[in-house]
Amino acid sequence: MRTQVAIIGGGPSGLLLSQLLHVRGIDSVVLERKTRDYVLSRIRAGVMERGLYELMKEAGCGARMEREGMPHDGTLLSYGDEMFRVNFKDLTGHPVMVYGQTEVTRDLYDAREAADGKVEFNAEDVEICDADTDSPYVTYRVGSESRRIDCDFIAGCDGFHGVSRKTIPADVLKEYERVYPFGWLGVLSETPPVNHELIYANSPRGFALCSMRNANLSRYYIQCPTTDKVENWSDEDFWAELKRRIPADQAENLVTGPSIEKSIAPLRSYVAEPMRWGRLFLCGDAAHIVPPTGAKGLNTAASDVHYLYNGLRQFYEEGDAEGIDRYSERALSRVWKVERFSWWFSGLMHRYPDQTDFDLKMQIAELEFLRSNTDAQRAMATNYVGLPY
Numbered sequence: 001m002r003t004q005v006a007i008i009g010g011g012p013s014g015l016l017l018s019q020l021l022h023v024r025g026i027d028s029v030v031l032e033r034k035t036r037d038y039v040l041s042r043i044r045a046g047v048m049e050r051g052l053y054e055l056m057k058e059a060g061c062g063a064r065m066e067r068e069g070m071p072h073d074g075t076l077l078s079y080g081d082e083m084f085r086v087n088f089k090d091l092t093g094h095p096v097m098v099y100g101q102t103e104v105t106r107d108l109y110d111a112r113e114a115a116d117g118k119v120e121f122n123a124e125d126v127e128i129c130d131a132d133t134d135s136p137y138v139t140y141r142v143g144s145e146s147r148r149i150d151c152d153f154i155a156g157c158d159g160f161h162g163v164s165r166k167t168i169p170a171d172v173l174k175e176y177e178r179v180y181p182f183g184w185l186g187v188l189s190e191t192p193p194v195n196h197e198l199i200y201a202n203s204p205r206g207f208a209l210c211s212m213r214n215a216n217l218s219r220y221y222i223q224c225p226t227t228d229k230v231e232n233w234s235d236e237d238f239w240a241e242l243k244r245r246i247p248a249d250q251a252e253n254l255v256t257g258p259s260i261e262k263s264i265a266p267l268r269s270y271v272a273e274p275m276r277w278g279r280l281f282l283c284g285d286a287a288h289i290v291p292p293t294g295a296k297g298l299n300t301a302a303s304d305v306h307y308l309y310n311g312l313r314q315f316y317e318e319g320d321a322e323g324i325d326r327y328s329e330r331a332l333s334r335v336w337k338v339e340r341f342s343w344w345f346s347g348l349m350h351r352y353p354d355q356t357d358f359d360l361k362m363q364i365a366e367l368e369f370l371r372s373n374t375d376a377q378r379a380m381a382t383n384y385v386g387l388p389y
């Protein structure tokens with residue numbers, strides 16, 4: 001098989017890139033290790049920046065998000081029983097959109113299918129070959145059949161555990177990492193959200209987040225030790241602990257119910273540089289991870305897609321390689337700013353095992369400063385709604 005762009009990974013980055021390229025008449029093939037149902041069963045992001053929303057529209061996939069997504073003009077932050085609101089709309093002119101990653105992915109799969117796009121599921125043993133030459137290709141296996149795709153470029157959109165980043169020689173790739181000493185235990189339940197906006201809670205018992213996917217689907221998280229096992233957390237224990245971590249008046253309104261998904265995610269900050277090696281480009285979680293505080297993972301994957309898509313478009317439509325040559329530099333410049341925000345917001349809201357009384361006082365002082373200072377709130381809101389591309 002021959003294509004212009006071989007895309008490894010059928011998550012949101014790979015699908016969005018493929019669909020955007022298709023709109024411009026650029027051919028691609030997406031190779032996904034799992035099945036479509038498996039990809040759609042992963043419960044992940046829920047807060048979308050305007051940039052992602054605009055890209056979905058450009059890809060011809062924004063209609064359902066526009067119809068069913070919930071614009072949020074602000075968010076709530078609490079410490080103990082104190083709570084305050086940061087008004088994104090007033091401070092930046094922009095809201096964020098609450099719409100599940102699952103729905104983004106579903107819209108993109110539907111669009112790819114409608115356009116007769118090539119997505120190979122169950123693609124195993126994917127290998128990227130000759131990426132540092134002008135004739136790269138990808139080999140893989142479906143069942144017992146070995147296949148090969150020759151291409152102009154390869155987009156590595158295969159997430160943190162994919163093959164793309166590992167293809168880049170160790171003496172070229174520089175990795176930066178911080179692993180946090182806690183994880184997030186998340187519960188999805190078919191219950192109305194406790195509040196119509198998200199609540200980020202710093203409590204003496206650890207962080208909690210009250211989020212949602214729609215008017216009758218709530219997503220809640222609590223900070224937990226990395227050693228905790230999900231099977232040791234009953235629904236009752238989860239709800240009881242969540243109630244202890246959010247302000248009492250919110251806890252009173254919390255509607256509980258059976259969990260329909262429960263999982264523990266570790267927290268990590270990670271960046272790999274550069275994001276290009278020859279004709280291979282890393283995109284999304286393949287190149288960087290943020291802790292989920294601040295909802296930046298999927299949104300940062302989308303900004304990579306923006307830079308890569310525009311670079312490829314410039315190459316094919318204008319014969320100009322400037323965009324692809326500067327892809328890594330442009331994407332990383334934004335990635336690092338997002339890493340900083342996610343690291344800062346995580347530090348502000350979590351309890352750390354080695355935190356001293358002084359550190360705790362600093363956290364509360366910073367929260368009170370944020371509560372009372374419009375400039376500090378604007379800085380937070382500017383980052384939360386999404387830095388410009």
Ligand SMILES: Cc1cc2nc3c(=O)[nH]c(=O)nc-3n(C[C@H](O)[C@H](O)[C@H](O)COP(=O)(O)OP(=O)(O)OC[C@H]3O[C@@H](n4cnc5c(N)ncnc54)[C@H](O)[C@@H]3O)c2cc1C
Binds near residue numbers: 047159163285295
């Ligand atoms: C529990 C959790 C909660 C999160 N919450 C948020 C949030 O609230 N807000 C936010 O913005 N972000 C959040 N994120 C992060 C967000 O989900 C990711 O940043 C986003 O999924 C990145 O998209 P991606 O397409 O780059 O990678 P992925 O979604 O990981 O997709 C990569 C795809 O590549 C496939 N693949 C992997 N290896 C291979 C291979 N060798 N061959 C072929 N295919 C392969 C995988 O099966 C997968 O489908 C969360 C993540 C987790 C885990």
